Amino acid sequence: MDDSLFSSYLDKPSIFKNKNILTSNYIPDKIAHREEQIKQLASIVAPALRSYSPNNAFVFGTVGTGKTISAHFVMNELLTAAKKNKTVPIKTIYINCKMKKVADTEYRLFARLLKEFDCVVPDTGLPTDVLYRKFFELIDKQEQIIILVLDEIDALVSKVGDEFLYNLTRINTDLTKAHLAIIGITNDLSFTDALDARVKSSLGEEEIIFPPYNALQLRDILMERAAAGFNDGVLEESVINKCAALAAQEHGDARRAIDLLRVAGEVAEREHETKISEKHVDIAEQRIDLDRVTESVKTQPRQSQAVLYAIIKADSDKLGSLLTGDVFDKYKEICTNNGLKILTQRRISDLIAELDMLGIIHTKVISHGRYGRSREISLAIEGTVLDNVKKILFDRFGE
DNA sequence: GTCAATTCACATGAAAGAGACCACGGTCTAGTG
DNA sequence: CTAGACCGTGGTCTCTTTCATGTGAATTGACGA
Structure with missing residues (x-):
């Protein structure tokens, strides 16, 4: 069975060392060019370690500026620090409000939150305020600090209004044992303008802005990822520069840059080449476009x-x-x-x-x-x- | 020639309906001891 | 007597319709030079 259907795949040296690293939802150990923002975010959530409730915060920045990844990173660090220090239990919850059928309505947001506490509720059929009360009772049972990261919060607000945010902030004042801190991530810089004044003041206690990456920074990011994700010597330096330059044109979108690099690798691999060259990047750019469009048309x-x-x-x-x-x-x-x-x-x-x-x-x-x-x-x-x-x-x- | 009013072909908003899905509580039915 | 079937009510959610209001410049027509 030596020349089985897949032998040609297995025999060839792969271009990828670890493809996972080259996807945009991989969280590296250190995040380049975001030290400042990460420090800020850390200082906002740090009081949790001393059992104080952290302030609510807003994180702004266009797509692919590292907001989500930094938030994940800080939350992970916080949890490990908390584990060491034996503080009041800290729980971090990350929810992407844009995910279809998961958290794109108020009801589903609360359903999702309850699920985090192992309380499964039906997809539909219950009044929203029942979930709200359930959630309230559940978290106030014990002393704990909950940090709720709501990604793409603008999508949810524009869809269902900002009332749920008001409810969430009000929860906080009614809680006796637990504390709830909300970190809202949005890529709409003028997002807070549309908010109710009460919500704005209680949620916008802190603000962090993520500026777009420039081409040089993107290059650094790609270098790091490439070193860990690709096998040695498969990459020409110019390839990275090209990916960085292309993504920099798209308002410094790091996600795009990483996708470009990965897909270029996939293209090269499919063509049985051992090296990735600039022409693969061109093909990758087209393919990403093609996939994106055909996929959305089909669905x-x-x-x-x-x-x-x-x-x-x-x-x-x-x-x-x-x-x-x-x-x-x-x-x-x-x-x-x-x-x-x-x-x-x-x-x-x-x-x-x-x-x-x-x-x-x-x-x-x-x-x-x-x-x-x-x-x-x-x-x-x-x-x-x-x-x-x-x-x-x-x-x-x-x- | 000038200027305000008119007019078109939609855009944009708000509200509400239809139909699918579902939970809950009460009532009915059939099977059991 | 009780477990399970069945039903009515009330809930969410998506897609859609209905009704209402807004909009910006080409055109029109009254007016004065």
């Missing part, structure tokens, strides 16, 4: 796909600018051909806005004076990516 609900298909078809039919009305007409056609229910234009307008958010199309509201005001729609994808999307949609809807 869109049918109606949304129909709208996208309408946009693509109308775009190729029509010269000049494409307006919501044009798309709606085309969409109606597609629906009748496929026995799909025709939704109102109001709804289509929203679906178009969502597609814009996904980065699949570009959208701009412009006024044509006497001839009304509408969105001018254009495709944000082209070439192979567009062809792929077309194919997916064609399979779904045919002509």
Whole structure:
């Protein structure tokens, strides 16, 4: 069985030493260029070690600036320090509020919190305030300090309002034994403006800002990861520079940089090369784009796909600018051909806005004076990516 | 020629409905001793 | 007598509709030079 199906994979020396390190949710032992922020965050949560309740805090920074990873890092450190010092029990809870079906509503947020305390509640059916009370009773049973990290908190607030935050802060004043500190992470710098004044003042006791990385810092980060993640000698120095430069253009997104590097490695491996070169980075960039778009197109609900298909078809039919009305007409056609229910234009307008958010199309509201005001729609994808999307949609809807 | 009013084709917001899912408590039914 | 089936009520959640209001510049038409 020597030349089994997989022998060619196993025989070849792998490019990767530890691929895990090259994913963006890996937490390294030390986080480069974030010393200042980590120190700040540590000083905020440090009172927990002396059994005082830490202040609430907000962490700001655009995507890929290391907020989440730093928060994880500090929480881990805090827990190990607490273990050594034998303090009041400290519990840290990390919740990503954007995760679909996990914590994207108030009910589910509390359900998730309860789950952290081994209290399983049904997905639905209970009034939210029952969960709230349950949570309250549960944590106040014993003396403890709970640090709750709410990642992407802006997503949840924009969806369900800021009332739950108010409830959470109020919990704190009613607790007798336990303490609850909230650390909100957001990539919307103006997030607090929209908050209720009461929430803002009690939650924004401390603020930490994570600036974007520049190309040099990204390079350092990649160097570290690459050294641990790749086998020696598979990487040309220029590859790292290129990844760093590309990601720096995208507002210094370290996640992007790391993904680029990893995918470049995967591409090289697939092509049975022993070295990663710059051309692999180019391919990786395209592939990440392709994967991102096709994935989100595939997972869109049918109606949304129909709208996208309408946009693509109308775009190729029509010269000049494409307006919501044009798309709606085309969409109606597609629906009748496929026995799909025709939704109102109001709804289509929203679906178009969502597609814009996904980065699949570009959208701009412009006024044509006497001839009304509408969105001018254009495709944000082209070439192979567009062809792929077309194919997916064609399979779904045919002509 | 100038200027304010008009007008279009939607955008944007708010509220509420439909239908799926579910928990809970009470009532009914059938099986058991 | 009791365990389990069944039902009504009330809850969440997503997708959608309905109703209402907003918007910005091309066009229009009144007006004065």
